[in-house]
Amino acid sequence: MEDFTVHLTSDLTSSERRLSPDWTVEYFKHRVELITGIPPEFQKIWIYRTNQSNDRHELDNSLDVKTTHLDDLNISPSTRIHVENTSSDPDLLELQKELLESNSSNGGEELFKLNEQRYDELPNTVKKWKKESKLGRYDPKFREQKEKLLRESDEIADNISVDDRCKLSNKSSSSFRLGTVRYVGKIPEINDEGTWVGVELDEPFGKNDGSIKGKRYFTCRQNYGSFVRPFVVETGDFPPETLNLDGSDEDEL
Template sequence: MEVSGTSAPTVTVFISSSLNSFRSEKRYSRSLTIAEFKVIDHSGVRLGEYEDVSKVEKYEISPEAYERRQNTVRSFMKRSKLGPYNEELRAQQEAEAAQRLSEEEAQASAISVGSRCEVRAPGQSLRRGTVMYVGLTDFKPGYWVGVRYDEPLGKNDGSVNGKRYFECQAKYGAFVKPAAVTVGDFPEEDYGLDEM
């Protein structure tokens, strides 16, 4: 028995993936062999070899040469007095930062170490604890209040980046801004769990 007929000169291949709902349609010549279809890289480069960017040659320019150029972002910002080159805006930001610091200092001066407190931080539940530290820190600018919580709701043990500000158990300590701290007679919460 002999079968004869005409066939299209191309083959249509549909490529799909379980990762998304899109399908790709490709057309190939019937004369294309699998060896020609398969891409083989003979360059000797292994997969992921160029991910180490230390092997990539980088373009470097000295700060003096960059400063002399006229078509750079820095020269545009200087001409337009934008960002750090806007003296008025920078002076205004420095004044606002100084005002915030003086407000924080006034709030922090009303908080004394050893006082009981409630912490009302935005996006967090009400927490009670004892004030363990009040003052400036090395990890962020401004005044901070170190609190030892009654429950393990904190983030540290009284130390940040290896510097110890006060002593407490792990996950019982936290640093909050003075505005979030209310000092007063706040005894530890009794949930009645000791009676079990």
């Protein structure tokens, strides 16, 4: 099964999100925290039958979150997933009230935002878990490992050229995307570190039209553009898939 998009909501947020069927429930819940601010242990997750339906069911809390994958949950593409906060922590509830009032005064367009001090005061956050486990940027060897990855990424980029046909894939998903390389270089609008590859995808599974924050790097149709790191790019003879629209094989499935 390929990646799919759902409408992810909470009392504070509402956005379209792309999910991978290969994600474990544990990984999904940590991703949800980064979007909604609700720690995994306080998430009650409701899965709707369709985006327009009130028919829903609660994610089974008895599931083994480390071994159960999203593909096992039979989530319909484009459906709605709502995350309810079950915490009674007064600081978190007060913060939610402040954010709801702020969202209301701004037409409901603000997404979940926390200043760093308020986030650090909350219990059981991903950040605290990473600090205690010395993961990510809290790993003493993080900077050394990051610089090594950036060097390796730049070396891969040296062998990628504009107009190369390519396949995009990553270790967290078995799915892939085909496209054509349109840009290779730095993108300070994302960050100043390392090389990025701009790809015009064959299908509308991208996030832009070749521009980032008002700066254009190449031109393509909306949602056909994607900027990725070189290590997810494989160049080669990947002809575009063509759809037979003349009806000559209409008896074939």
